[in-house]
Amino acid sequence: MRIGVLTGGGDAPGLNAVIRAVTKSLIHQGGAEVVGIEDGYLGLIERRVRPLDWRAVSGIGALGGTLLRTNNRVSPLSYQGRDRRDEVLAYARELGLDGLVAIGGDGTMSIADALNRHGLPTVGVPKTIDNDIAHVERSLGFDTAVTTVTDSLDRVQTTGESHGRVMIVETMGRNAGWLALEAGVAAAADIILIPEIEYDVARVAAVCREREARQRFTVICVAEGARARGADVTVQRRVEDSPEPVRLGGVADVLMAQLTPHVSSEVRTTILGHVQRGGAPTPSDRVLGTLLGDAGAALVLSGAWGHMVSLEQGRTGQVPLDSVANRTRTVPGDHPLLLCARRIGISLGDG
Incomplete structure (x- = not known):
């Protein structure tokens, strides 16, 4: 053989x-x-x-x-x-x-x-x-990527807390929110935004303002496929003659622009990109x-x-x-980790 x-x-x-x-x-x-x-x-x-x-x-x-x-x-x-x-x-x-x-x-x-x-x-x-x-x-590969994202969220939290900033970390994940959800929960992010749940900009801004008054900083973990209510996903670029012609990315910068007029804190973004794929x-x-x-x-x-x-x-x-071909496994609305995140006070941007 x-x-x-x-x-x-x-x-x-x-x-x-x-x-x-x-x-x-x-x-x-x-x-x-x-x-x-x-x-x-x-x-x-x-x-x-x-x-x-x-x-x-x-x-x-x-x-x-x-x-x-x-x-x-x-x-x-x-x-x-x-x-x-x-x-x-x-x-x-x-x-x-x-x-x-x-x-x-x-x-x-x-x-x-x-x-x-x-x-x-x-x-x-x-x-x-x-x-x-x-x-x-x-x-x-998921467990390693979660570990990398969690470590990154932990690190931006300390600098965000020092400066009183809103820190946005963008993960990969395409049209599924598993990576942002699990790493966000592991790192105790304050807001987790995933593709399966359209976020309300006003609600996200309100959470940031609440934290400004209480703890001065906010950590947001956002999946690259997340989008505001009624908006389209953020496309980084298109690659012709490719099995995956649409490449997502940049939603963190979009979210920063959406939040900046509505919060007092400085808003900073970190797009992790391919660091999530690398390493042992x-x-x-x-x-x-x-x-x-x-x-x-x-x-x-x-x-x-x-x-x-x-x-x-x-x-x-x-x-x-x-x-399996051309199918995507997304986060169901009743997934235990999603429900847990809500119960412990993590905002998912929808209310």
């Missing part, structure tokens, strides 16, 4: 733990030969691969980034104006691949589903710091990456092509790729 492995979409802490576990499990259990595809799906188009043997993946679980590198702008379904699926399939056959393990988020899974239907047997392993993949209750994974993400990678190898060895590893109620399982 000869299996290809790639990492697609944005990077996430813990990817190397997945690569290690997939490779070692396939070698140890199935005697397989493993081929690493470099730069995500671009490697299948531009023919860039490397062998992954036992030694190549040893000692990488604690490293950030991805040994194979990745790409979030390339899809074989449409690359430089052409459908490249036939070329990819021909190259996979030339390599002698019996199948492919694609590690990534919902965009990566949608491409994996298309390739599987086109004749390249594929399984998926989920990862994203956004925690927004369907059928995955805690995604790879937490022990939790190293363990989760190992668990998910081994589960991905198990799908290959059982012939469960066209499926992705799921994680529900603390157990790994499998779901069809097409049940």
Whole structure:
């Protein structure tokens, strides 16, 4: 058996733990030969691969980034104006691949589903710091990102308290608020704004003024996909010929402009950006990456092509790729952590 492995979409802490576990499990259990595809799906188009043997993946679980590198702008379904699926399939056959393990988020899974239907047997392993993949209750990379955001919120609180400022910290998350919600609760943010709940500028300003009179400073954690009531999301830029053409970002600056006329305090913003993706994974993400990678190898060895590893109620399982492709797992209004935030007095900007 000869299996290809790639990492697609944005990077996430813990990817190397997945690569290690997939490779070692396939070698140890199935005697397989493993081929690493470099730069995500671009490697299948531009023919860039490397062998992954036992030694190549040893000692990488604690490293950030991805040994194979990745790409979030390339899809074989449409690359430089052409459908490249036939070329990819021909190259996979030339390599002698019996199948492919694609590690990534919902965009990566949608491409994996298309390739599987086109004749390249594929399984998926989920990862994203956004925690927004369907059928995955805690995604790879999320714990590390929460740790990074929490540390950042802790740091801006001390400077905000020293100067009596409103401190706004913007997180990633696209159209899901998991990262802002969990880090905001962990760091005891005063206001948490997420995409699932449109915020009222007047209410947010009122909370800031209340705190000016009482504690002088306010910490706001805002997800990049959050928006004021009746407004659109803030788009940083658009990237043509990309599976994710709309890139969000800049809502913190929008919120600063909205609040400044209504509060006495100086308002400052910090947009964390890609620092949330970087650095070594937490022990939790190293363990989760190992668990998910081994589960991905198990799908290959059982012939469960066209499926992705799921994680529900603390157990790994499998779901069809097409049940994950192009779907977003958002924060439900009755989620226990959301309700907890309200009960302990954290404002969600809606009343």
